[in-house]
Amino acid sequence: MPRKSDARQRAIVTAARLFQRQGYYGTGLAQILEESGAPKGSFYHHFPGGKEQLALEAIHEAARGLESLFAAAAERTEEPGAFVRTLARGVAYWIEASDFTDGCPVAIFTLESTPAAPALQEACRQSYVTWQRLIADGLSRSGGDKARAERLAEMLVGALEGALMLAMAEASTRPIQVIGEELAEHVATVMRPPRE
Amino acid sequence: MPRKSDARQRAIVTAARLFQRQGYYGTGLAQILEESGAPKGSFYHHFPGGKEQLALEAIHEAARGLESLFAAAAERTEEPGAFVRTLARGVAYWIEASDFTDGCPVAIFTLESTPAAPALQEACRQSYVTWQRLIADGLSRSGGDKARAERLAEMLVGALEGALMLAMAEASTRPIQVIGEELAEHVATVMRPPRE
Numbered sequence: 001m002p003r004k005s006d007a008r009q010r011a012i013v014t015a016a017r018l019f020q021r022q023g024y025y026g027t028g029l030a031q032i033l034e035e036s037g038a039p040k041g042s043f044y045h046h047f048p049g050g051k052e053q054l055a056l057e058a059i060h061e062a063a064r065g066l067e068s069l070f071a072a073a074a075e076r077t078e079e080p081g082a083f084v085r086t087l088a089r090g091v092a093y094w095i096e097a098s099d100f101t102d103g104c105p106v107a108i109f110t111l112e113s114t115p116a117a118p119a120l121q122e123a124c125r126q127s128y129v130t131w132q133r134l135i136a137d138g139l140s141r142s143g144g145d146k147a148r149a150e151r152l153a154e155m156l157v158g159a160l161e162g163a164l165m166l167a168m169a170e171a172s173t174r175p176i177q178v179i180g181e182e183l184a185e186h187v188a189t190v191m192r193p194p195r196e
Numbered sequence: 197m198p199r200k201s202d203a204r205q206r207a208i209v210t211a212a213r214l215f216q217r218q219g220y221y222g223t224g225l226a227q228i229l230e231e232s233g234a235p236k237g238s239f240y241h242h243f244p245g246g247k248e249q250l251a252l253e254a255i256h257e258a259a260r261g262l263e264s265l266f267a268a269a270a271e272r273t274e275e276p277g278a279f280v281r282t283l284a285r286g287v288a289y290w291i292e293a294s295d296f297t298d299g300c301p302v303a304i305f306t307l308e309s310t311p312a313a314p315a316l317q318e319a320c321r322q323s324y325v326t327w328q329r330l331i332a333d334g335l336s337r338s339g340g341d342k343a344r345a346e347r348l349a350e351m352l353v354g355a356l357e358g359a360l361m362l363a364m365a366e367a368s369t370r371p372i373q374v375i376g377e378e379l380a381e382h383v384a385t386v387m388r389p390p391r392e
Binding site: 020021022023024025026027099100101103104107108110111112114115116121124125128151152154155157158159160161162163165166168169170171175178179181182183185186189190 | 216217218219220221222223295296297299300303304306307308310311312317320321324347348350351353354355356357358359361362364365366367371374375377378379381382385386
C-alpha cells in the first residue's frame with residue numbers, strides 16, 4: 001500500500017524538519033499533522049508511540065543521512081588526512097544546502113532529551129557511536145593503530161558537530177573549513193601509514 | 197532597589213535553565229513567570245522586549261560563565277598542551293555539575309535561532325567569538341604564532357562544544373577526556389614554544 005507508507009514517510013520528514021528548527025518540546029503534534037497533511041487516525045496507526053516514536057524515527061532517518069555521507073567519504077579516500085578533508089567538505093555542503101538552517105540532525109534531541117526522555121537520549125548516543133565507527137573504519141583503511149583511529153574518530157564526530165554549530169551561528173562554512181584543516185593535520189600526523 | 201534587581205536576575209536564571217532543557221520555542225513566558233515567581237507587571241518592566249530579550253540576557257549570562265572558566269584556565273596554565281587539558285577538565289566539571297543536563301548554554305539558541313531569530317543568532321556568534329579570543333590569548337601566552345593560535349582556538353571552541361554534546365548523550369565525561377587528550381596533543385605539537 002504505497003499511499004500509507006508515503007504518509008508515514010512524509011510525517012517523519014516533516015517532523016524531523018520541525019524538530020530541528022523549533023526543538024522537540026517546541027513542536028506540537030498538531031503542527032506536524034497539519035504540515036504533513038496526515039489524517040489523525042492514520043497517524044496513530046503508523047506511530048502508536050506518538051510524538052516520541054516520531055522523534056525516534058526522525059533521529060534514525062536523519063542519522064542515516066550523515067551515515068551515508070561518512071561511508072561515502074571512507075569509500076573514496078584512502079589517506080587519513082585527505083579523508084578528514086573530505087568529511088569536512090561533506091559536512092560543509094550539508095549545512096550550506098539548508099542555508100545554514102539544519103545542522104546536525106541529532107543535536108537538538110541530545111540537548112532536550114537529558115534527562116527527560118531517556119529513549120531519545122539513547123538514540124542520539126547510538127547515532128554518535130555509529131558515525132564514530134564509520135569514521136574509525138575510514139581512518140584505519142590504510143593501516144595504523146585501530147584504538148587510536150577510534151579515539152581520533154570520536155574527536156572528529158565531536159569537532160564536526162561543534163563546527164556545524166559555529167557555522168550556523170555565522171551562517172558560513174568558514175568555521176568548518178578552519179576546524180577541518182586543523183583536524184586533518186592532526187590526523188595525518190598521528191595516522192601516518194606504516195613505512196613499506 | 198535590591199528586590200527589583202533580584203526579581204530580574206531570578207527571571208534570567210530561571211529562563212536560562214528552562215530554555216536549555218526545553219528549548220527556546222518549547223518554553224513559554226507563563227512557565228518562566230510561574231517558576232521565577234515574577235509578577236507579570238514587573239516582568240515587562242524589566243524585559244520590555246519579552247521572551248526574546250530574556251533569551252538574549254540568558255545567552256549573555258550563560259556565556260559569561262564559560263568566559264570565566266576559560267579566562268581562569270588561561271591565567272593558571274602557561275604551556276599550550278596543559279592549557280587545553282585544563283580547559284577540557286573545566287568543561288567536564290561544568291557538565292558533570294549539572295548531572296549532564298546542561299551542556300553549552302548557547303547551543304540550544306544556535307540551533308533554534310537560524311533563521312527565525314537573527315538577534316539571538318548574532319548573540320550566539322558573539323559568544324563563540326569571545327570564547328575563541330580568550331582561548332587564543334591563553335594559547336599564545338608562551339609565544340608562538342598568533343594567527344595559528346586563533347585557528348586552534350576556533351577548533352577548541354568547536355570541539356569542546358561537540359564534546360559536551362557527546363557527553364550529554366552518554367551521561368559521562370569520557371568523550372570530553374578522549375577528545376581533550378587528542379586536542380591537547382595537536383596543540384602541544386603545533387604551538388611548541390620557540391627555543392630559548
